[in-house]
Amino acid sequence: MAEKAIDAKKKGQKKSSEDYTYVGMVFHRLTRHKLAMVGAFMLIFILLFVFAGPLIWRADPNAQIEGLGGMFNLPSRAHPMGTDDYGRDVLARMFFGGRISLFIGFISAISSTIVGAMVGLVAGYYGGWADNILMRFTDAMLSIPTFPLLIALASVLGKGVWQIILVIVFFGWMVDARLVRGLVLSLKEQEYVEAAHAIGASANRIMWRHLFPNTLAVLIVSTTIGIGGAIIYEASISFLGFGVQAPFASWGNMLQNAQQFIWNSPRLIIFPGLAIFLTVLGFNFFGDGLRDAIDPKLKL
Amino acid sequence: MRDYIIRRVLGMIPLILIVMIVSFGIFSLVPNPFAALIENPRIKKSDIQRLIKAWGFDLPWYLRFFKWFSGVVRGDWGPSLLYPGSTARDVISRALPVTVRVMGIEFLFALSIALPIGIISAVKQYSVTDYIVTVISFLGMSMPTFWFGLLMMMLFSVVLKRPSGMPLLPPGGIITPGLEEAPFWAKLGDRAQYLVMPVFVLAFSSVGGWARYMRSSMLEVIRQDYIRTARAKGAPEHTVINKHALRNAMIPIVTLVALSMPGIVGGAAITEHIFNIPGMGSLIIAAEIKSDYPTAMIGLLLTSILVIVFNLVADIVYAWIDPRIKYS
């Protein structure tokens, strides 16, 4: 009797929060979040720029134009963003530089999240002295100022793409470790963990099958925002000369080059920097919206 | 409270130890950390030899750390590659106060802006003010500091000029040459113009993050039951916000600010580098670029200790705000 009354009402009424699946709800909230959508559009645009760009504008990012006439050209039809101090086409370098920067950002962020999550899971689940040691180490690492440490590692490990990734990960796992540990500590107390224990699940199984999926949401947000941070780190390291090396372009090392030309060719500073800025902004907008969508009440 | 402080101070020790181990570890990855020093003709070989001995690098690897540890603790830091003729110790002790001063000013400045706008943003959620603050926060959090610094430099030193033709704000340094012995107020005014841009650049990113967290912390607190109780008691809204909500909202902020210190110190490094400010940050970077590993490692160690001490202060403030901590 009750069902009939309710069903009759349902036909022709919009879905309420009771009718979605979990992922569906997240998506629904996400698409209504203004900033997140702005961020998403920004990211889509940048990804298109970086990956589809070279298909439309074909130029060799490393081709140098000989002679003084080729340097510092203002934007023209031949070179929509002008040329740099070596006579190279800036637009082409922006495409390829972007690819490298994004690649490094993405891989570093995911790797640090994975490493951090593992540390956090183990520390949180086992507790006791394992937790103590791991957390002390994490705290100590967190105390070392970001940047000089990055440079120190970079200078020691040598220059190059994989070195940077290693460096960023080495530095970046701590945040996720703390996050996951905190989450695990509170999840651990919940009854379904006790229940799993009671039916004889092994520690590994509990950690991976029960605790980890619940941290996934938080980790996804953390990774998204982490990509932004990683891109800035890469740019900073390359800016100082330690990261991606010439002749390859990355948005960071394009800025390094350009620093000396602040007086006569500001364009060389504006373009790559703007690209970095907008990319990071996009990830931050989107990541923030993702966080709100996953749990509007979550305080991260 | 006293016990709490003692416990925290004791807790600092393992942290400092680990930092030293990490520093030493990185240092040891380099085949010959003294190579660049040796190559420089202006540094006395005897100084380098003495350092190598004092730091135990002539000993097998398992003894090195302890020798290095005692050498560092005793203050024997060797010659400086960047300023041959001076000891590393002199160079560092000149650089440290500069950094502390710049960071101190930036910290206070950022805090005094971030907190109020975070609070207003939370109290007037969804208003125009809130959106503006949110946008500014994001801009601050996403802006690469060095790029922002360069842009500022372009704007205030290249584009905008004073009537005399000089840049509106100096693009680097911390003091106009010749004014080192000037009276206090003249010096202050002079210093200020050098610090405006770097402090602003650094503060911009801090303000972004902090304002946002203040906002979300306030929002979280305002939703709590005890706020409802305060209103049900008949407390006026300003008391509800400033007395009941604020103190609770500050609790996570203290932790956050403490956690952002390594980032600020790091960000300060690159800002110092761009604006040519002779502080610890640019010293470390310059040392690393020139492969002056001994100085670089000491610099890293000292700035880490700075951060750890700051964390200690933060912990104490935290316990002062939140009575649940010291009594548990």
Next chain:
Amino acid sequence: MDNREVLVDIKNLRTFFYTEDGVVPAVDGIDLTIHRGEVLGLVGESGCGKSVTALSILRLIPNPPGKIIGGEIFFHGEDLLKKNEEAMRMIRGDKISMIFQEPMTSLNPVYTIGNQISEAITLHQKIDDAEAKKRTIEMLHLVGIPEPERRFNQYPHEMSGGMRQRVMIAMALSSNPELLISDEATTALDVTIQAQILDLMRGLQKKLGMAILIITHNLAVVAEMAETIAIAYAGKIVESATAKEIFKSPRHPYTYGLLQSIPKFTERKTNEPLPAIEGMVPSPYHMPKGCRFNPRCPFATEKCREEEPEILELTPGHLVRCFHPIES
């Protein structure tokens, strides 16, 4: 009939919540009368609008998303819904006080309980701090907290749930209000503590003579405490009478169902299933057409599904909202 002066008269109160998923008619036409010194119990399942009614009286409904969209709440003949915020502030905590369900979160964790109670006093009475402290200690004594001078400086986290609830009561009664609203104040407590708190409230009521609006879903609580009982369902009052009448001769099918579902120790039929009301409370987004109880009512007819019943006074003082009330 009740000869006492009418303290609070709620007429056709409607408080709706405007959420992303739709409009929730939390309180949809509630009438309630509370006399001076009367203990009125407001009973209903979760979500029936009883707490929202209480919050509406003090105008503590969070806006957004809630809004009082209609009706009148007369207090001493004046409509509270027409008063400005300052006037309401003076009534809250002074003439009408409220205590809440969760003692663990209803007190501000960073201030001492003495501070919080004194605040309630100084907000409404022009006395100095020392005098307020004295009065606070008197109140602590009154609510049965041992060693009140020592407890004055304690923090909420140092007290048990029962004690915190006593503190809440002390705070609420500190200005001798005319009406105390207790919103599920004992629900979150252990049964034994619950009994103690109810005893305390009963004793205080006799001593101080204030009216109490007891909101609960627990019939046992109102059986002990209340003179009059109002039963709420899905945002409306469905039955209202003296406690004796409600328990002896419930006229509304819902009330009847509630009473039937209480396990009774004296019944011998232990192998029969406990009677429960079929179905569930309707979702606020999908209220049934006609009488809101009709999907679950064993006596529902076609009329019940089409039209909403009005309130009828079956016998003096006994009001029912039903087309087919049960025979007494």
